[in-house]
Amino acid sequence: MSLKPLLATLRGEKLARPPIWIMRQAGRYLPEYREVRAKAGTFLDLCYTPDLAVEVTLQPLRRFDLDAAILFSDILVIPDALGQKVRFEVGEGPLLEPVTAASIAALQPERVVERLAPVLETVKRLRAALAPDKTLIGFCGSPWTVATYMIGGRGSPDQAAARLFALREPQAFAALMEMLVASSVDYLVAQLQAGADVVQLFESWALNLDDENFASHVIEPNRRIVEGVRQKVPGAPIIGFPRGAAGNLARYAAQTGVDALGLDYATPLEFARTHLPAALPVQGNLDPLRLVAGGDQLDRRVDAIIAAFADRPHIFNLGHGIVPDTPIAHVERLVNRVKAG
Amino acid sequence: MSLKPLLATLRGEKLARPPIWIMRQAGRYLPEYREVRAKAGTFLDLCYTPDLAVEVTLQPLRRFDLDAAILFSDILVIPDALGQKVRFEVGEGPLLEPVTAASIAALQPERVVERLAPVLETVKRLRAALAPDKTLIGFCGSPWTVATYMIGGRGSPDQAAARLFALREPQAFAALMEMLVASSVDYLVAQLQAGADVVQLFESWALNLDDENFASHVIEPNRRIVEGVRQKVPGAPIIGFPRGAAGNLARYAAQTGVDALGLDYATPLEFARTHLPAALPVQGNLDPLRLVAGGDQLDRRVDAIIAAFADRPHIFNLGHGIVPDTPIAHVERLVNRVKAG
Numbered sequence: 205m206s207l208k209p210l211l212a213t214l215r216g217e218k219l220a221r222p223p224i225w226i227m228r229q230a231g232r233y234l235p236e237y238r239e240v241r242a243k244a245g246t247f248l249d250l251c252y253t254p255d256l257a258v259e260v261t262l263q264p265l266r267r268f269d270l271d272a273a274i275l276f277s278d279i280l281v282i283p284d285a286l287g288q289k290v291r292f293e294v295g296e297g298p299l300l301e302p303v304t305a306a307s308i309a310a311l312q313p314e315r316v317v318e319r320l321a322p323v324l325e326t327v328k329r330l331r332a333a334l335a336p337d338k339t340l341i342g343f344c345g346s347p348w349t350v351a352t353y354m355i356g357g358r359g360s361p362d363q364a365a366a367r368l369f370a371l372r373e374p375q376a377f378a379a380l381m382e383m384l385v386a387s388s389v390d391y392l393v394a395q396l397q398a399g400a401d402v403v404q405l406f407e408s409w410a411l412n413l414d415d416e417n418f419a420s421h422v423i424e425p426n427r428r429i430v431e432g433v434r435q436k437v438p439g440a441p442i443i444g445f446p447r448g449a450a451g452n453l454a455r456y457a458a459q460t461g462v463d464a465l466g467l468d469y470a471t472p473l474e475f476a477r478t479h480l481p482a483a484l485p486v487q488g489n490l491d492p493l494r495l496v497a498g499g500d501q502l503d504r505r506v507d508a509i510i511a512a513f514a515d516r517p518h519i520f521n522l523g524h525g526i527v528p529d530t531p532i533a534h535v536e537r538l539v540n541r542v543k544a545g
Numbered sequence: 546m547s548l549k550p551l552l553a554t555l556r557g558e559k560l561a562r563p564p565i566w567i568m569r570q571a572g573r574y575l576p577e578y579r580e581v582r583a584k585a586g587t588f589l590d591l592c593y594t595p596d597l598a599v600e601v602t603l604q605p606l607r608r609f610d611l612d613a614a615i616l617f618s619d620i621l622v623i624p625d626a627l628g629q630k631v632r633f634e635v636g637e638g639p640l641l642e643p644v645t646a647a648s649i650a651a652l653q654p655e656r657v658v659e660r661l662a663p664v665l666e667t668v669k670r671l672r673a674a675l676a677p678d679k680t681l682i683g684f685c686g687s688p689w690t691v692a693t694y695m696i697g698g699r700g701s702p703d704q705a706a707a708r709l710f711a712l713r714e715p716q717a718f719a720a721l722m723e724m725l726v727a728s729s730v731d732y733l734v735a736q737l738q739a740g741a742d743v744v745q746l747f748e749s750w751a752l753n754l755d756d757e758n759f760a761s762h763v764i765e766p767n768r769r770i771v772e773g774v775r776q777k778v779p780g781a782p783i784i785g786f787p788r789g790a791a792g793n794l795a796r797y798a799a800q801t802g803v804d805a806l807g808l809d810y811a812t813p814l815e816f817a818r819t820h821l822p823a824a825l826p827v828q829g830n831l832d833p834l835r836l837v838a839g840g841d842q843l844d845r846r847v848d849a850i851i852a853a854f855a856d857r858p859h860i861f862n863l864g865h866g867i868v869p870d871t872p873i874a875h876v877e878r879l880v881n882r883v884k885a886g
Contacts, residue, residue, distance in 0.1 A: 416849070
């Protein structure tokens with residue numbers, strides 16, 4: 205059997221039309237998602253209940269001709285499994301009791317995989333449920349991004365709390381990052397063993413680091429995760445998505461060893477074409493608000509993105525997660541245009 | 546008389562040590578600023594009262610051996626002068642009644658310079674008060690950045706309201722941008738005529754635009770402002786600071802015609818060295834949190850920045866505004882290190 209289109213692309217094959225999936229494709233813009241979400245208790249209950257997590261993961265594939273399902277979960281299940289309580293408040297996003305230099309030592313990295321057993325059960329069921337041409341994507345948050353929430357206690361536009369902590373408490377910060385690298389390797393290996401075809405590293409907050417901190421907080425931990433995962437699952441396909449890496453993008457691609465690079469929507473097409481290795485598969489990078497607005501501008505931009513990456517392996521995607529007020533008709537229009545050419 | 550150090554640098558001269566100023570150097574980290582601020586009514590009252598604005602502008606130069614004073618004002622005086630009410634709420638930042646396609650037509654660009662007469666009076670007094678070797682920097686917000694507040698009604702990490710407005714109401718958006726370009730030219734020309742040596746364009750929200758929108762919302766309006774200002778004040782030195790421009794930085798530098806490029810702290814030093822024209826003066830780019838944390842890491846990074854730009858004209862600065870909890874001793878340490886070598 206030939207490879208699934210998305211996996212073939214990750215292996216360096218250039219297809220006639222790019223495969224497509226959509227970040228946060230299982231989400232609030234879908235009424236059937238909102239219905240399931242209303243039945244679950246907390247957001248993490250939804251992530252930890254395989255019946256419900258499988259259902260919402262598969263929902264977008266019933267509506268749209270997507271090439272991949274992405275495990276429905278959250279980047280903060282790792283802190284939760286480490287023993288740092290995570291709550292999701294409506295309208296506020298995630299809230300955590302911030303870690304301190306002292307509390308980091310009390311976290312329990314050895315419990316992570318065991319505590320995330322329900323997520324791994326979801327992966328196993330998804331593997332069985334998916335059609336053979338659909339790729340199953342697992343994921344985790346990259347250590348720096350996860351650490352920004354663990355240290356800051358919530359999302360923030362500038363990650364100031366974590367950036368200051370790293371400068372003021374370098375040893376405690378290093379211990380936390382070490383723990384996150386090891387836990388991420390364990391967790392991703394378990395996902396791959398449960399049936400994920402590929403895993404993506406979400407480095408969602410790569411944008412506010414100077415080059416020295418980018419190297420130590422982003423590149424090195426991501427590199428070690430890639431290395432650690434491949435030691436246990438040789439050849440495992442890994443996509444890195446360092447959102448906001450910008451001028452650090454080429455370094456990230458060259459030094460982490462990822463198979464493909466997710467591009468945020470602010471990455472200029474010409475910049476990506478000329479600054480990244482010619483054969484490197486890329487994924488992206490439509491502005492999600494263009495999908496909200498729809499119309500001609502959407503079509504034109506979709507065509508421009510496909511044309512820009514016509515000479516390299518390319519997975520079509522948004523350059524950030526789909527937003528809740530995206531009209532479903534626009535998603536259909538997008539997927540059809542990418543598929544039909 | 547030889548040129549002031551900062552102006553010489555903007556003219557392409559490479560000095561033995563870089564001149565230095567600090568974004569938001571007149572600000573809340575200074576107790577003497579907080580004292581004046583407490584006496585003023587609103588934040589805009591402070592901007593519009595020459596006695597007070599002159600005082601706070603000069604305060605940092607009394608403490609530190611800085612090479613420039615920057616007019617104490619705000620990027621939102623233009624919307625205020627256009628007739629869109631701007632309030633500053635403590636802990637919330639600026640709040641505006643968002644413009645609509647209909648209300649844009651009612652704005653009054655012809656009144657901008659007249660309404661900003663108090664700011665121009667401040668510039669005039671600063672010119673008279675400053676020592677001859679100190680450069681006086683005027684500024685305005687670039688049109689896209691100002692528009693994000695006018696449309697969104699407040700600051701936001703992703704500028705979603707303005708980005709959607711631009712996609713959905715392209716004509717109204719173009720009319721607003723046109724008005725902002727014209728008002729910015731008038732206002733900057735008036736600042737230069739009142740005694741500013743140089744002006745800086747603050748494009749603080751350049752980071753969430755795809756390349757097509759970056760070209761239309763950032764590059765073209767900034768280019769037109771540079772052109773318009775130079776038509777009336779030939780040779781006026783202009784610094785562009787497109788925060789978050791990242792992969793668009795080289796394009797911005799090449800196409801807008803600015804004399805120098807402000808670099809945010811996330812711009813990798815090696816990237817700036819290799820991707821920008823060799824003779825282009827740059828300004829930046831220390832992470833303000835390194836200045837908060839202080840110590841060896843601060844010294845090392847200051848040295849690294851100076852070394853990276855040793856072969857081109859360089860103005861030392863932070864890569865974003867100084868934050869309120871910066872210890873004054875750290876600022877002294879920074880300025881002394883930059884000056885002393």
